[in-house]
Amino acid sequence: MDEWPDILDISFPISPDMPVWPGDPRPELELVASLPRHGVQVSRLILSTHTGTHLDAPRHFIEGGATVDQLDLAALIGPCRVIEIIMHGSHITPEVLRTFNLEPAARILLKTGNSHRPVPPAFTPDFIALDPAAADYLLEREVRLVGIDGPSVDAWTATDFPCHRRLLEAGTLILENLKLWHVTPGTYELIAIPLNLVGADGCPVRALLLPPTFFQGQHA
Numbered sequence: 001m002d003e004w005p006d007i008l009d010i011s012f013p014i015s016p017d018m019p020v021w022p023g024d025p026r027p028e029l030e031l032v033a034s035l036p037r038h039g040v041q042v043s044r045l046i047l048s049t050h051t052g053t054h055l056d057a058p059r060h061f062i063e064g065g066a067t068v069d070q071l072d073l074a075a076l077i078g079p080c081r082v083i084e085i086i087m088h089g090s091h092i093t094p095e096v097l098r099t100f101n102l103e104p105a106a107r108i109l110l111k112t113g114n115s116h117r118p119v120p121p122a123f124t125p126d127f128i129a130l131d132p133a134a135a136d137y138l139l140e141r142e143v144r145l146v147g148i149d150g151p152s153v154d155a156w157t158a159t160d161f162p163c164h165r166r167l168l169e170a171g172t173l174i175l176e177n178l179k180l181w182h183v184t185p186g187t188y189e190l191i192a193i194p195l196n197l198v199g200a201d202g203c204p205v206r207a208l209l210l211p212p213t214f215f216q217g218q219h220a
């Protein structure tokens with residue numbers, strides 16, 4: 001993307017040595033055909049549907065909820081707002097979110113203290129996440145998509161995953177593990193498209209932020 005330096009890649013590279021959620025399979029890229037032997041290179045990819053920067057579909061927690069192939073992709077393309085949350089503690093509260101005067105039906109990406117930490121070699125549970133009351137506030141604002149720069153919108157200790165359940169039940173999509181350390185807070189155009197995986201509860205995405213004027217003709 002050097003030709004368009006104003007495009008920001010906000011997805012982490014996927015590799016076998018990346019941190020993964022405990023219990024999830026580690027990514028594997030296995031060669032099944034090689035150029036010297038077969039005249040073509042083909043690989044088999046093994047990974048969780050929630051590997052790296054990824055989308056959570058409602059089916060992730062909701063019985064009978066929409067799967068990745070059933071989603072309205074319009075929620076994953078369009079204007080979004082990156083807000084930077086500087087706070088003490090590990091839970092984002094509604095009081096913190098209210099200070100940003102969130103627009104109704106917005107796409108909101110949360111840049112937190114997670115972005116100011118070195119990428120760990122293995123999963124660590126002390127990440128910043130939403131308080132369940134903050135998820136309720138986002139629903140009051142009818143936010144259509146929420147993204148965060150940590151492995152989950154729920155805290156590690158939230159074993160019943162209340163934020164996931166409330167957001168997905170309401171049809172609000174979730175992006176997790178966003179790479180936002182290099183992103184200045186502000187308004188952008190978001191593109192975060194998953195593969196068209198039939199029946200899937202989630203999918204890695206290549207998430208991009210573009211300047212708000214990107215689609216106004218200068219990049220035709």
